[in-house]
Amino acid sequence: MDTEIITIGDELITGHTVNTNAALIARYVTDLGFSVRYQTSVGDSLESMEEAFRLALKRARLVITTGGLGPTHDDITKKAIVRLFKRNLIFHQEILDDIRARFAKRGVEMPAINQNQALLPQGATLFPNKHGSAVGLCFAEEGRIFISLPGVPFEADQIMVDEVMPYLRGIQTAQATRIMKLRTTGIYESKLADKISHDLKLEPGVRLAYLPSYSGVDLRIMATAENAEAAGDKALRLVRYLEDTCGRYIYGRDDDSLEAVVGQLLADNDKTLVVAESCTGGELGMLITSVSGSSNYFLGGVIAYANDVKIEQLGVDAAILEEHGAVSEPCAIAMAVGCRKLLKSSYALSITGIAGPAGGANDKPVGTTYIGLASAHASYARKFNFGARRDTGRSRASYAALELLRREILDIK
Amino acid sequence: MDTEIITIGDELITGHTVNTNAALIARYVTDLGFSVRYQTSVGDSLESMEEAFRLALKRARLVITTGGLGPTHDDITKKAIVRLFKRNLIFHQEILDDIRARFAKRGVEMPAINQNQALLPQGATLFPNKHGSAVGLCFAEEGRIFISLPGVPFEADQIMVDEVMPYLRGIQTAQATRIMKLRTTGIYESKLADKISHDLKLEPGVRLAYLPSYSGVDLRIMATAENAEAAGDKALRLVRYLEDTCGRYIYGRDDDSLEAVVGQLLADNDKTLVVAESCTGGELGMLITSVSGSSNYFLGGVIAYANDVKIEQLGVDAAILEEHGAVSEPCAIAMAVGCRKLLKSSYALSITGIAGPAGGANDKPVGTTYIGLASAHASYARKFNFGARRDTGRSRASYAALELLRREILDIK
Incomplete structure (x- = not known):
């Protein structure tokens, strides 16, 4: 299912904050077999936000946004959603109680500004936020899914894991993708590519990427096939070839550090x-x-x-x-x-x-x-x-x- | 001048690498007074790349891309450029000599695969790369500027500083923007917002953003006006207000850590x-x-x-x-x-x-x-x-x- 991730915030668009949320979400949904085609970032501007939302809903069937759900005046994602989906905002007493309790636990009174976080668009499925006051929102209509998460990275992460992933797992995708990563160190990218590409013929639907970082060069294998087993087999054939070609530089796989x-x-x-x-x-x-x-x-x-x-x-x-x-x-x-x-x-x-x-x-x-x-x-x-x-x-x-x-x-x- | 940044790579679109280049470039061009409206990421796919390039050239006058200029088979940005601008690839002996010398300095022979990095699109201005073998490319036509940089972050950084920034400084922008940042610590976001928003009336053209991170909450002030002096004055008036309201939490400004x-x-x-x-x-x-x-x-x-x-x-x-x-x-x-x-x-x-x-x-x-x-x-x-x-x-x-x-x-x- 074609997916687009939209990350929102002036701090992103001006480069004052590095966008870790796009990577976080892309990784989760890719591993589920969704195909991220585009990631887009826009500032805290209603106009850009609406344009990005509209375009994304045209070219993707799953859209996930982060940012702009906080209590301060620059948090206007809800406003853009209300306009786009033509919904009203509804007050949720239980959300307000929860936010108040959260502050009380830290021994401080809830600032008045946080009240507006209990006002949420009509008809949205709410995804609870364990670590913060901004809940996640989900709309599904006309074959499109639109999910809005807070911008604080560990809050977005928690809601992805506890709420969004189980929800998305229920949705069938047409093709299966298997992604594997072999992690190498002690050899530079083009030398590694030279060793590997010598006798390499990639099967259809298989991609190999070289990802250099400070810890070494990762080899990322992405195999797509009609089902999970076939995708896994394709990926494994390439992994075996890579292990034969440059095994001494490989210290681990996937999330191994x-x-x-x-x-x-x-x-x-x-x-x-x-x-x-x-x-x-x-x-x-x-x-x-x-x-x-x-x-x-x-x-x-x-x-x-x-x-x-x-x-x-x-x-x-x-x-x-x-x-x-x-x-x-x-x-x-x-x-x-x-x-x-x-x-x-x-x-x-x-x-x-x-x-x-x-x-x-x-x-x-x-x-x-x-x-x-x-x-x-x-x-x-x-x-x-x-x-x-x-x-x-x-x-x-x-x-x-x-x-x-x-x-x-x-x-x- | 409206600007779009396009970052290219399967590693980005699948979330296996965090996109630091978009922030790096956004920050540089924002400080020059350019307005970044969109950041887009696409995978190593000719089709997505071409679509993103076309859309960006429609909605922005300055487009900067990173990634896909390396020597390996997944580096296909040049191919997309050649199609989009209808150019041929031209062999540059001096570039090949330079790449060879770079490898010789490290005491190794140049892998054959690096040869294709000396093939570059006709008519491009070349931006030298001090740290790597992929040079930057620049096309200016019909009032649009299209710049392509390598994806390795410190290579993109060097070319931005040494080549792209001097080039862009020569281009007039209609409005001046002044960005300032006050850095606070020891107080959480909504408490800070409560203190600040109490008596705050923002002047037209002035925006204030709260940027929480692990070191504290940054206050970012962005002021736009007809010239640099007026923008600076607007920003400073807000800075003085913020210093009065929450000075004890402010430990520094802008790049202070x-x-x-x-x-x-x-x-x-x-x-x-x-x-x-x-x-x-x-x-x-x-x-x-x-x-x-x-x-x-x-x-x-x-x-x-x-x-x-x-x-x-x-x-x-x-x-x-x-x-x-x-x-x-x-x-x-x-x-x-x-x-x-x-x-x-x-x-x-x-x-x-x-x-x-x-x-x-x-x-x-x-x-x-x-x-x-x-x-x-x-x-x-x-x-x-x-x-x-x-x-x-x-x-x-x-x-x-x-x-x-x-x-x-x-x-x-």
């Missing part, structure tokens, strides 16, 4: 991990602990931003810093070895680099980074250059550190 | 900072060190994920952990005090909480977090609840810690 895969390897082997971070300032630790249950294998670490912290906490020899500098192979190794000893773990990872934009030199340009690893059996460091951008360079360094550990544990040379 | 504002306060006062992080696992350190120059005031920290690390490194009394647990006021205070002593700083911030989804209890539900602060004069902790979501809860905790320090330094009670 490198941090969760490495965490599982540690847990499976009863090993523990600590980190010693300089230029990344805690990002590697954050990444590792973003996995629920990471306390089973992650003990902690030292953010050794100043050289004194490297010397006094991690026991890095001052002579190493003088002779080689903080961004050097010996310093990375000493940081990892010292951290492992200090915090008593199986493995330690260290990162020291020039994140920039300042601090580069001819022999060590901005982006130069050493990643160290220490275990009971080995200690070594690898040199990388993650480029001149502070934010992306630091992310890349954190993922490269995890990949170094993955290869160490799996003994991939 | 809480981490940079707090960093500047530390630098101005010759103070240093360290962090002791449990549930955030390094996120607070990462946030602080995302500011270039943070080594002037940030020394480092301890990621004390395991209780042993809290006891052995930070000197937290084991009796505190036994009696009150790791997520408690005394533990947060002991972590901050211990970390400040260990790393010899002016201030220490600590965070200990239940990030979830597991680990909650009746008296300490998931999201319960204590943030501690230690200085030469004071040590205390505040209790928060940042909700049940691991990712957003951790981000909120990191920002709340920075706000605690900002209020301590500025003596805001």
Whole structure:
């Protein structure tokens, strides 16, 4: 079923907020087999909103919007809906009671402005919002479905999962789509494409996309067929080909993250991990602990931003810093070895680099980074250059550190 | 000048990648005074692409696309352009030489697949790409401008800044727009709106938007007038009103970040900072060190994920952990005090909480977090609840810690 997602807000249209809702919703409905053809963003303007709604209802049978359902004056999605579907607004006492109770729970009185959130278009199916005061709205008429969700990402997410998905599952789609993702790291896009495309002939209805990000390049397989089983078979044939061609770079599938895969390897082997971070300032630790249950294998670490912290906490020899500098192979190794000893773990990872934009030199340009690893059996460091951008360079360094550990544990040379 | 941004890629339309390019480009052109009316996303399909291009050229005078200019088979934007503008592809030797040199610099041979990136539509102005092999394309005809950029975000960014912005600056726009942003934290959206809307009358051509995020609520002011000075005056009148109404919650303007504002306060006062992080696992350190120059005031920290690390490194009394647990006021205070002593700083911030989804209890539900602060004069902790979501809860905790320090330094009670 052709689908269009419309995200609403001046903050989106002017670029002051990155549009995460479109991706969130697209992902959910795609996985159900709906085909998203268009995503459109418009500002908080009644005129643009109405035009976008009308066009979407013409070219799609399912339309999902987010944004503009809040209590403030710029929230006018309801107004556009009322005009488009020619409905009146109806007051819902139970919604008002619910909003009041929500504020009371936080120990504050409901601001008067929130009252208008209990006024809702006639005839709409209401989707409860567990985390906020704006309920979701759904209209189905003339073979078209129109769903309106709040713009706060985790509120939209909750309503999608608890309300919209069960509702949409009840609707039959003509074709089945199977989407799979293979996640690679340690190889760049065109090199990977070269390896893959050499002997590749795609079956009809199968698409392969290369999706580069800071953690690596994802391979996305989308297979369409008359039913779910046939779509799955098509997708799996391509997956097997890809595994044969570039298996050593593949660390996971679909929602696997490198941090969760490495965490599982540690847990499976009863090993523990600590980190010693300089230029990344805690990002590697954050990444590792973003996995629920990471306390089973992650003990902690030292953010050794100043050289004194490297010397006094991690026991890095001052002579190493003088002779080689903080961004050097010996310093990375000493940081990892010292951290492992200090915090008593199986493995330690260290990162020291020039994140920039300042601090580069001819022999060590901005982006130069050493990643160290220490275990009971080995200690070594690898040199990388993650480029001149502070934010992306630091992310890349954190993922490269995890990949170094993955290869160490799996003994991939 | 009405503008439409079209972002291309199956990864966007299926939601597997969040669309950061649309925001990036919208922000640049909005700041120049162009009005983005629509953002559209389509998949790697020639048909959708052509339809979106045609519609955009009808309803906008400036169209900017990203994506589909890479070397792999799913990169077909050039094909759509060639059809739409009825152009031939021309081979550019100098582009091929440049791509080859780019690979040589990394010590690898150019994959054969990259050759097709030197084939470019006739008559296009070429915008060089410093970071990648896909050049930007620009067509101007019949009062319409059509610009095509690569999809890799930092490549699109570089070409926008170095090529597209200077080009667009040369084009007159009829009206001037002034956008300003006031950044608030420590107050929720509807409470802020209540305070503000009480006596507020917006002038014609002035819009105010509330943009909640994990760091707080931004107030975005957009003022349009016949010239830049008049637009600026209108915006400033609203800014003054907002500062009068809710000044204590405003920590910065426009691109100010809480981490940079707090960093500047530390630098101005010759103070240093360290962090002791449990549930955030390094996120607070990462946030602080995302500011270039943070080594002037940030020394480092301890990621004390395991209780042993809290006891052995930070000197937290084991009796505190036994009696009150790791997520408690005394533990947060002991972590901050211990970390400040260990790393010899002016201030220490600590965070200990239940990030979830597991680990909650009746008296300490998931999201319960204590943030501690230690200085030469004071040590205390505040209790928060940042909700049940691991990712957003951790981000909120990191920002709340920075706000605690900002209020301590500025003596805001």
